[in-house]
Amino acid sequence: MNELEQFKQTFFEECDELLQRFEEVAVTLVAGANDAEVLDDIFRTVHSIKAGAGAFKFQRLATYCHEFENYMDLVRGGKLQLVEGDPDLVVQAGDILQDLVNAARVGVEAEAALEDDILEILRNKTGAPQSQGGSDDTAEVSAVTTSGFSIKFRPHRAMYETANEPQLLLHALASLGEMTVSTDLQALPDLIKLDPLEGYLAWSIELRGEGIAEDSVREVFEFVDGDCDLEISALDAGVDEADSAPVESQAAEIEPAIVPGNAPAADAKTVAAATQSTSIRVDLERIDRLVDMVGELVIAQAMALDSLSELVDIRHVNQLQALEDLTMRTRQLQEGVMAVRMQPLKALFSRFPRVVRDLSKKLEKNVRLELEGEATEVDKTIIEELSDPLTHMIRNCMDHGLETPVERTESGKPEQGVVKLSAEHRNGRILIRVADDGRGLSLTKVRQKAIDNGLIDESAELSKEEIEALIFMPGFSTASEISDVSGRGVGMDVVRRNIQKLGGRVTVESDEGKGSTFTLALPLTLAVLDGMLISVAGERFVVPLSTIVETVCPDPSAIRQLPDGGSVMSIRGETIRLIDVCGAMSIDRSGQPEPLRKLAVIVETEFGRRIGLVVDELLGQQQVVIKSLEANYRNIPGVAGTAILGDGRVRLILDIDGLSSMDVPRHDAGLQTKSPSDTNRVASGGQSV
Amino acid sequence: MTAEEAVLATAEAIANGRETAPGQKQYVSFTAGAEQYAVDIMSVREIKGWTEVTSLPNQPEHVRGVLNLRGAVLPIIDLQCRLGGGLTETTQRHVIVIVAIEDRQVGLLVDAVSDILDVSDDKIQPVPETNSREDARVFSGFLTDEDQMVAMLDLERLLSAEILDQSQSEDTPVQ
Amino acid sequence: MSKRVLAVDDSKTMRDMVAFTLKREGFDVVEAEDGVAAIEASTTGDYDLVISDVNMPRMDGITLVGKLRENPKFRATPILILTTEADQSKKAAGKAAGATGWIVKPFDPDQLVNVVRRVCR
Numbered sequence: 001m002n003e004l005e006q007f008k009q010t011f012f013e014e015c016d017e018l019l020q021r022f023e024e025v026a027v028t029l030v031a032g033a034n035d036a037e038v039l040d041d042i043f044r045t046v047h048s049i050k051a052g053a054g055a056f057k058f059q060r061l062a063t064y065c066h067e068f069e070n071y072m073d074l075v076r077g078g079k080l081q082l083v084e085g086d087p088d089l090v091v092q093a094g095d096i097l098q099d100l101v102n103a104a105r106v107g108v109e110a111e112a113a114l115e116d117d118i119l120e121i122l123r124n125k126t127g128a129p130q131s132q133g134g135s136d137d138t139a140e141v142s143a144v145t146t147s148g149f150s151i152k153f154r155p156h157r158a159m160y161e162t163a164n165e166p167q168l169l170l171h172a173l174a175s176l177g178e179m180t181v182s183t184d185l186q187a188l189p190d191l192i193k194l195d196p197l198e199g200y201l202a203w204s205i206e207l208r209g210e211g212i213a214e215d216s217v218r219e220v221f222e223f224v225d226g227d228c229d230l231e232i233s234a235l236d237a238g239v240d241e242a243d244s245a246p247v248e249s250q251a252a253e254i255e256p257a258i259v260p261g262n263a264p265a266a267d268a269k270t271v272a273a274a275t276q277s278t279s280i281r282v283d284l285e286r287i288d289r290l291v292d293m294v295g296e297l298v299i300a301q302a303m304a305l306d307s308l309s310e311l312v313d314i315r316h317v318n319q320l321q322a323l324e325d326l327t328m329r330t331r332q333l334q335e336g337v338m339a340v341r342m343q344p345l346k347a348l349f350s351r352f353p354r355v356v357r358d359l360s361k362k363l364e365k366n367v368r369l370e371l372e373g374e375a376t377e378v379d380k381t382i383i384e385e386l387s388d389p390l391t392h393m394i395r396n397c398m399d400h401g402l403e404t405p406v407e408r409t410e411s412g413k414p415e416q417g418v419v420k421l422s423a424e425h426r427n428g429r430i431l432i433r434v435a436d437d438g439r440g441l442s443l444t445k446v447r448q449k450a451i452d453n454g455l456i457d458e459s460a461e462l463s464k465e466e467i468e469a470l471i472f473m474p475g476f477s478t479a480s481e482i483s484d485v486s487g488r489g490v491g492m493d494v495v496r497r498n499i500q501k502l503g504g505r506v507t508v509e510s511d512e513g514k515g516s517t518f519t520l521a522l523p524l525t526l527a528v529l530d531g532m533l534i535s536v537a538g539e540r541f542v543v544p545l546s547t548i549v550e551t552v553c554p555d556p557s558a559i560r561q562l563p564d565g566g567s568v569m570s571i572r573g574e575t576i577r578l579i580d581v582c583g584a585m586s587i588d589r590s591g592q593p594e595p596l597r598k599l600a601v602i603v604e605t606e607f608g609r610r611i612g613l614v615v616d617e618l619l620g621q622q623q624v625v626i627k628s629l630e631a632n633y634r635n636i637p638g639v640a641g642t643a644i645l646g647d648g649r650v651r652l653i654l655d656i657d658g659l660s661s662m663d664v665p666r667h668d669a670g671l672q673t674k675s676p677s678d679t680n681r682v683a684s685g686g687q688s689v
Numbered sequence: 690m691t692a693e694e695a696v697l698a699t700a701e702a703i704a705n706g707r708e709t710a711p712g713q714k715q716y717v718s719f720t721a722g723a724e725q726y727a728v729d730i731m732s733v734r735e736i737k738g739w740t741e742v743t744s745l746p747n748q749p750e751h752v753r754g755v756l757n758l759r760g761a762v763l764p765i766i767d768l769q770c771r772l773g774g775g776l777t778e779t780t781q782r783h784v785i786v787i788v789a790i791e792d793r794q795v796g797l798l799v800d801a802v803s804d805i806l807d808v809s810d811d812k813i814q815p816v817p818e819t820n821s822r823e824d825a826r827v828f829s830g831f832l833t834d835e836d837q838m839v840a841m842l843d844l845e846r847l848l849s850a851e852i853l854d855q856s857q858s859e860d861t862p863v864q
Numbered sequence: 865m866s867k868r869v870l871a872v873d874d875s876k877t878m879r880d881m882v883a884f885t886l887k888r889e890g891f892d893v894v895e896a897e898d899g900v901a902a903i904e905a906s907t908t909g910d911y912d913l914v915i916s917d918v919n920m921p922r923m924d925g926i927t928l929v930g931k932l933r934e935n936p937k938f939r940a941t942p943i944l945i946l947t948t949e950a951d952q953s954k955k956a957a958g959k960a961a962g963a964t965g966w967i968v969k970p971f972d973p974d975q976l977v978n979v980v981r982r983v984c985r
Contacts, residue, residue, distance in 0.1 A: 007884070011877040040921070047919050048875045051948060054970025055881060062970070161933075163942045163964045164983065172982045220982065223965030281876070296760050539744075585746040632793045633755065633764040636745055644757045650743040 011052040013281065015101045018045040022094050024350045027357055029087035039076035042090065046072055049101065058104040064115050068093050071122045080125060091354070093118050148177060148209055149217055152231040154184075154202035159227035161197070170203065172220045177209025199228075206235070284380065287340050294330075294337045295528075295625040301330045302622075302646035331623075334528070342377040342524070345423050345432075348386060349374045352394055352421060359398050366405050366415055367398055372422035378430050382522055385502055386432070389495040393434045393518050394419060396492070401438035401516055411513070413437065429504075429546060430524055435517040441510035443467050450476060466609065468508050472496040500657055503529070503544070503626075503640065505605075521546075529626050531643065531653065533619040534601065536581045537592040541615075542624055542643050542653040547603040549610060551618060554600050569600060569612055576602070578612045579659050584638055585652070605660045613654070622646075626653065716806045716832075718839055719786060719799040721777070722769040725839040726799070727806060727832065732788045732844055736802055739783035749850075750776065753798060758787065765796040771847065772827070790844045806839070808832055813841060867984060868892045868909070872902040872916035872928065873946065878969075882915055885973040886980065899923025903931060906938065913984045914943040915967065918954055926957050933962035942983035946971070 022045045025038045050065030052058075072090075074080040082090075096115050103110035151173070155166055173179055184202040194200075207217065214232065221230055305323060349371050356369040378386075402408075402417035409415055420435045443464060450456045450470045462470075470476055474493040499506045504522035523529065523546075531542035552571060559569045559578065567578045578600060582589055600612035624643035627650070629636060640655035716727040717736075735758070742754030742765050751770035755762050765785060769777050777783065777798055785796040813830040829843040869891045871882040876897075883893040894909060896902040898920040906914075914932060918925035925945050932938040942964040947954045955966050964983045967976060 007877055007881050010880055014875060014877050044874070044919055044921065047948070048878075051875060051946075051969045052877045054948070055877070055972075057970075161939075162959065162962050163940050165942070168982055168984070172978075223959075223983070226959075292760065299760070587744075587746075627760070627762045629755070629762060632762060632795060633745075633752075636748065638746060642743075642755060642762045644760065644762070648757055649741075650755045650757045650762050652743065652745070 008056055010281075011056060012101070012105050014052070015049055015105075018048055019094070019098050019101065020347060020350065021045065022097075023354055026087075026091045026094050027353045029082060029090055031082050031084045031086060034082060036076065039072065042094075043069065043072040043076050046097065049097065053104070056104075058100075060110065060115075061100045061104050064097065064100055064119065067119050067122050067126070068097065070126050074126055089118070089121060093122065147235045148212060149205075149207045149214065150231075150233050150235055151205040151207060151217065152202070152229065153205065153221070154229040155199040155224065156227050156229075157198050159224045160199055162223070162227065164224050164227070166201070166203065169220055169224070170205070173205060173207055173217070176216055176220075177207045177212050179208070180206045202229075208235070282340075287337075290337050291341065294334050298330055298334055298528075298623070298625055299644050299646070299648075301327060303648060306646035338379070338524075338528070339377075341379050341381070343380050343383055344375050344377050345383065346374040348383050348390070349421060349423075351387070352390070355391060355394060356398065356419060359395060363398060364404070365398060365402055365417060367402060367417045367419055369394075370418060370420040370422075372420065373424050376423040376425060376430060378423075378522070378524060382430075382502055382524075385498065386520075386522075389498045389506075389520070390421070390432070390434065392492075392495050394421065397434055397436040397438065397516070397518075401436040401440075403439055407439075425524070430522050432520040432522070433517055434520075435515060437515040440512040440514055440516050441468055441471065441508070442512055446470055468510055469609070471508065472506065500655075505657070529624055529643070529653065531622055531624045532601070533622050533645075533651075534581070534613075534615040535617040535619055536585070536615050537587045537589045539585070539587050540619065540645075540649075540651050541581065541585065542622075542651050543601060543603065543613065544640070544653065544656070545621060547605075547656045549602040549604050551599055551601050552612075553597055554612075571602070571612075574610070576610045576612050577660070578614050580614045581654070582614070584659055603656045605657045609660065611656070611660050613656075613659070624651075624653070712811070713807050713809045716808055716839075716841070717786065718803045718806055719784070720801050720803055721772070721799040722774045724769075724772075725803065725837055726768065726842050727808075727839045728786070728788060728842050728844060730805065732790060733786060734789050734794060735787040737785050737787065739779050739781060739785060739798065756785070756796060758794070758796075761794060763787065763794050763796050765798055766848065767798045769798075769800075788844055790848060795848055806832070866890050866892050867912040868894060869980075870894050870896060870902060870905055870909070870911040870914045870916075872896045872899065872914065872920070872925065874898050874917060874920040878917065878946070881973075882976065885976050888973075889977055889980075891980075899925065899928035899931075902928055906932060906935065910937065911941060913980065914938070914941060915946065915980075916943065917946045918958070926954075926961050926963075929958060929963045930961040944979065944983060 022042060025041050028035075028038060029042075046065050046069045050062055050069055053062035053065055071080070071093075075082060096118055099114060100110050153166070153169075155164075159166075170179075170181060182204045184204060185200075187200045187202065188194075189200065214234070217232055218225075221228070224230075305327060308319075308323060352371070353369055356367055360367040397419050398417075402419070403411070403413070405415045408417060418437050420433070422435075423430060423432045425431075447456075447462070447467050447470070450467075450473070451458050453475055455470060455473050455475060456462070472492045472495070474491075476491060476493065496506050499520055499522070502522055504520055506518060506520050508516055508518050510516040529542070530545040532545050532548055534541050534543055554569050554571070558571070559567055561567050567580075568575050569578050570576075581587075595616040598614050598616060599618060600614055601618070602610055602612050604610050622645070624645065626641045626643060629639060629642050638655055638658045640653045640658065642650050643653055645651050715730040717730050717733050718725055718727040720726075737758075740756065742756050744754040745752060745764075751767045753765040753767050756765050767777050769775070777800070779798070782801070784799055784802055786799055786802065787794055787796050789795075813832050815830055816826075816828050827843055827847040829841045832839040832841060867890075869882075869886055871879050871886075871893050872895075873879045873882070874897055879895045879897070883895060886893050891913075894905060894911070896905045899916070900922040902914070902916065903923070905911075916925040916928050923931075929943050929945065932941070932943060943962065945954070945958040945963045945966045946969050947958070947966050948969045958966055965979060967979050971979075
């Protein structure tokens with residue numbers, strides 16, 4: 001059923017929110033007294049998940065929640081104190097809860113006996129029976145009578161006070177079988193003495209029918225039990241016979257004489273539905289569609305502007321004004337739509353106290369995590385993609401960066417190490433830093449390792465920054481030495497690649513003995529990019545504006561050809577590598593005149609290294625909507641993505657880091673490349689790392 | 690058939706698709722080089738006239754570049770070249786057949802769209818086993834129509850190298 | 865005119881399910897995410913039935929029932945609480961506060977409709 005699926009989806013979304021909150025608060029638990037609100041939060045999480053799990057028949061999850069909830073209920077009620085180890089137990093129980101939720105979500109059976117150990121501990125603590133009792137939802141089948149029941153029913157005042165309505169109960173009874181009712185009016189006083197809130201009426205009911213369960217009869221009166229006199233007796237055979245004789249029972253017109261309280265009844269006027277919450281849940285797909293459409297609008301708008309640019313004429317000043325207005329509003333609309341996708345980093349950051357806590361135990365290091373800038377907003381997709389790299393970086397800091405307490409004391413540092421995770425917006429990008437006050441990178445060791453692993457030549461002369469950047473090189477950390485902690489078989493090169501995929505860069509700055517700071521610089525959104533349009537041999541490309549340092553028109557004397565065909569130029573005493581965009585993008589220049597003087601666009605790679613892109617012309621800045629090449633094709637080295645420009649044409653966005661590391665051309669067997677020699681020449685030059 | 694006629698015919702054929710007799714399928718046939726090819730009409734999304742594409746660096750020759758189709762960036766494959774012929778000398782009369790495969794869209798550059806064919810499955814001859822050329826696998830069969838031989842394209846195989854097989858796109862840096 | 869139900873639960877899943885089930889039965893359903901929101905809703909609208917969860921942030925369901933009963937407007941309005949399992953203490957507490965009855969979670973749609981029919985015309 002469709003609705004059910006939809007509810008399930010809502011349920012799982014809700015589980016995510018609840019579990020995230022759970023993570024946040026569970027780590028704050030301590031042995032002894034705890035904040036009531038925290039305990040309530042945890043209890044409610046389990047409770048809510050249980051309810052949903054029950055509704056969707058996730059039996060195992062429901063059973064687990066049930067035990068966990070019992071435990072938390074006792075804790076929050078003060079009947080159980082958290083002792084040493086219990087906070088961890090709760091955190092652990094939360095993990096298993098997450099696992100069970102995940103299993104339910106994808107519709108697989110969770111690992112067998114996954115929760116058994118913890119259930120046993122919880123049951124021990126709550127004093128619940130050890131048996132795998134399951135939920136006690138088995139309603140006993142009650143004795144079934146063949147003929148029916150005789151019921152005497154006299155409501156008390158209290159029954160009316162809880163808004164129970166005899167008439168409705170009688171209706172419910174009538175649905176069980178054939179019913180005859182007589183109303184007992186004896187207790188009804190004179191009108192003058194009548195208390196409208198009192199119950200005066202009583203009813204005698206005979207309910208006949210095959211196989212009516214006494215329980216179903218009792219169920220009808222379930223809510224009024226104790227608020228009425230109720231006698232239920234089975235009609236025995238004797239009565240059955242008597243019944244065949246005419247009895248003075250008439251099908252009573254049930255008209256409960258008294259409606260207590262005189263409710264301003266049903267015909268409520270429709271008043272504007274109150275209290276809608278201030279946020280709504282929207283399917284991400286819908287937002288993405290909106291983002292796409294606005295993207296199209298931006299392109300269409302740019303096209304319109306393009307084609308009307310010849311109108312620049314005093315006679316059309318009004319039209320141009322209108323067009324400018326449209327441009328501005330389009331941009332505003334785009335920003336507004338983008339903002340919908342933005343989320344605070346809090347959701348991501350809140351996972352890390354847990355990571356740090358677990359890991360400090362494992363590593364036997366005393367670590368404090370400091371968070372800053374959690375309110376900083378970033379595109380949701382980026383947040384999702386950041387989880388793994390950040391986790392890895394934090395693990396890395398704790399494993400390799402921070403010293404053991406003994407080492408720290410010896411070197412005069414406080415025993416407790418600090419890992420600081422912070423975020424801020426700067427220049428239209430977001431910066432996320434992971435800093436530690438540990439031992440920092442040892443330049444000599446890093447260098448030696450890079451030589452050992454064949455990444456650099458023994459004779460290579462590298463700056464401090466370049467040596468530090470070596471840790472991001474593929475092959476720097478070899479599988480054998482990746483520890484269980486920061487490991488999972490990924491090195492910093494994978495982190496770098498993931499960040500690059502997001503259009504970001506990662507750099508490290510380290511002070512030997514004092515600590516390291518990793519900085520991620522990311523775009524705020526993946527959808528648009530501020531670009532510089534350049535032209536080379538008649539082809540146009542987009543260079544991400546954020547990478548551009550400056551543009552120079554180099555004097556030929558400042559350029560040196562290298563024996564391998566590459567070239568370098570000197571700028572203010574620094575020697576930088578030049579990359580000929582024409583060659584790197586395998587453009588055929590035949591028939592295209594060489595410009596008199598080429599320009600070098602100085603860009604900065606993620607390593608902080610500068611390279612010069614040799615281009616013919618700069619055409620101006622433009623905001624472009626990024627379109628993935630991968631959606632219908634595949635990644636191409638040196639190309640970060642594509643953009644559709646005002647003329648409707650697709651242009652390639654240059655991938656600066658990709659270009660700078662295209663050190664060896666790919667020789668794909670069987671694939672003819674258009675001009676491998678060009679790339680070869682360009683790419684091999686001057687690449688020392 | 691001009692591109693426009695082809696579009697109309699295709700649209701009509703898709704609209705009438707349900708009327709095809711059981712066991713029959715409709716194919717769009719086109720020429721590339723001197724040869725006739727056909728693809729299942731269900732995989733054809735659109736047919737448009739040739740426009741200049743944006744070329745991609747260091748790609749196989751038959752990948753002509755990418756094109757903006759209503760906001761999506763599609764690769765354009767030169768069919769003749771992909772099948773071992775030379776590069777197509779494009780003119781305005783050339784046609785791009787946009788096909789969808791595994792949630793991707795790809796344009797095939799062909800000379801012209803020829804026809805919409807109603808073909809029953811049993812009319813399609815299998816590709817002879819003797820053919821050892823790897824490329825033969827891009828055909829799912831042959832249809833002999835009057836005195837023409839039409840090769841049925843297996844799009845998955847045709848496009849697997851660049852479009853579908855993503856393992857190649859992970860560019861593992863070389864030491 | 866269809867009956868209006870105020871569905872109070874901090875779980876959107878539950879609210880959705882209650883709303884969906886009852887809307888199918890011809891009720892109008894207004895949702896509130898906790899006791900406080902329900903009180904707000906109760907001041908601006910009239911309802912023929914209130915269905916409330918017990919465990920909720922800010923104001924729990926039992927308190928909500930008590931508060932609603934204090935309001936003359938709700939004195940005769942059936943109020944059902946959603947409890948889990950056979951939690952007698954919650955049922956009793958709900959009753960004491962003036963709840964008309966309860967629905968045991970996990971409810972199935974038929975059960976919900978059944979119970980609602982028992983307390984609401």
